Amino acid sequence: MKAMQLAAPRTPLKLVDLPTPQPGPGQLLIKVRACGVCRTDLHVVDGDLAQGKLPIIPGHEIVGTVSEKGAGVERFAPGDRVGVPWLGYTCGSCGFCVNGRENLCDAARFTGYHLDGGYAEYVAADQRYCFPIPADYDDVAAAPLLCAGLIGYRSLMLAGEAEHLGIYGFGAAAHIVAQVARYQGRKVYAFTRPGDTEGQRFARELGAAWTGDSTARPPEPLDAAIIFAPVGPLVVHALRASAKGGTVVCAGIHMSEIPAFPYELLWGERVVRSVANLTRRDGEEFLALAPKVPVRTAVEPLPLAQANEALARLREGRITGAAVLVP
Numbered sequence: 270m271k272a273m274q275l276a277a278p279r280t281p282l283k284l285v286d287l288p289t290p291q292p293g294p295g296q297l298l299i300k301v302r303a304c305g306v307c308r309t310d311l312h313v314v315d316g317d318l319a320q321g322k323l324p325i326i327p328g329h330e331i332v333g334t335v336s337e338k339g340a341g342v343e344r345f346a347p348g349d350r351v352g353v354p355w356l357g358y359t360c361g362s363c364g365f366c367v368n369g370r371e372n373l374c375d376a377a378r379f380t381g382y383h384l385d386g387g388y389a390e391y392v393a394a395d396q397r398y399c400f401p402i403p404a405d406y407d408d409v410a411a412a413p414l415l416c417a418g419l420i421g422y423r424s425l426m427l428a429g430e431a432e433h434l435g436i437y438g439f440g441a442a443a444h445i446v447a448q449v450a451r452y453q454g455r456k457v458y459a460f461t462r463p464g465d466t467e468g469q470r471f472a473r474e475l476g477a478a479w480t481g482d483s484t485a486r487p488p489e490p491l492d493a494a495i496i497f498a499p500v501g502p503l504v505v506h507a508l509r510a511s512a513k514g515g516t517v518v519c520a521g522i523h524m525s526e527i528p529a530f531p532y533e534l535l536w537g538e539r540v541v542r543s544v545a546n547l548t549r550r551d552g553e554e555f556l557a558l559a560p561k562v563p564v565r566t567a568v569e570p571l572p573l574a575q576a577n578e579a580l581a582r583l584r585e586g587r588i589t590g591a592a593v594l595v596p
């Protein structure tokens with residue numbers, strides 16, 4: 270099979286020809302139809318995260334069809350359409366796993382980081398972490414739901430009952446979260462890189478009540494803010510824009526250093542928290558909700574061999590919505 274593989278951090282992915290994986294016990298062999306390009310892939314390629322597996326095939330927003338199943342697979346049959354998310358394995362027995370927080374499992378393994386992912390024609394995945402894909406979406410449109418959607422949804426849940434919701438960084442996750450937030454009756458305030466009028470126009474199209482530069486103060490104090498951009502100083506800007514009792518959710522896996530700030534910005538029971546990974550329950554809830562909203566994804570399909578271009582454009586903020594690789 271053809272795959273785009275990373276041999277070492279900070280080097281371009283290489284188009285390689287590899288043996289098609291064989292599904293082990295409990296695994297599905299999936300023919301990849303579409304794989305979204307997520308900012309986390311960029312952190313893997315740029316070496317921002319602790320070393321995962323190398324070489325690695327990135328990609329954890331995978332939509333495909335089951336072509337073979339390993340021993341003991343009962344949930345899916347050949348021909349079924351499935352999605353493979355970031356969470357690829359958990360131990361099932363640690364304290365986190367047994368109390369509903371498998372996203373924090375110490376032994377967790379992640380797709381496209383510890384386990385070969387979807388920048389390929391085929392992927393093998395543990396059936397227990399795969400999801401059926403709602404029929405309302407075609408393969409390319411569904412891909413960004415698998416991470417931008419799922420982790421965006423978890424971030425929104427952890428933002429609490431916020432009526433005035435700020436979103437910092439208006440990319441793939443934000444464009445989905447904005448639609449869900451509006452559906453839930455919240456007001457969305459979209460913050461972009463200073464001067465990014467194109468991003469602000471995109472946010473207004475998706476129902477943002479207000480858009481502005483990340484350094485600006487919104488017309489109303491925020492009850493919560495979700496930060497998708499990997500930029501530490503945004504935490505301080507978001508705290509400054511928040512009402513008492515407000516929550517600032519850092520939704521990315523990596524962020525540059527957060528500058529020191531005066532305690533009065535946190536005072537008043539403001540909370541700063543991160544969101545890590547997803548649980549299977551987040552996935553089930555979100556994939557049931559998405560067609561009801563209905564969430565529409567803005568996607569730009571690109572051939573698999575253009576993975577490096579897709580990553581470069583994401584790094585430079587030159588993607589509107591989500592890039593999706595098609596093998």
Ligand SMILES: [Zn+2]
Binds near residue numbers: 366
């Ligand atoms: Zn565990």
Ligand SMILES: [Zn+2]
Binds near residue numbers: 307308309310355416
């Ligand atoms: Zn992701």
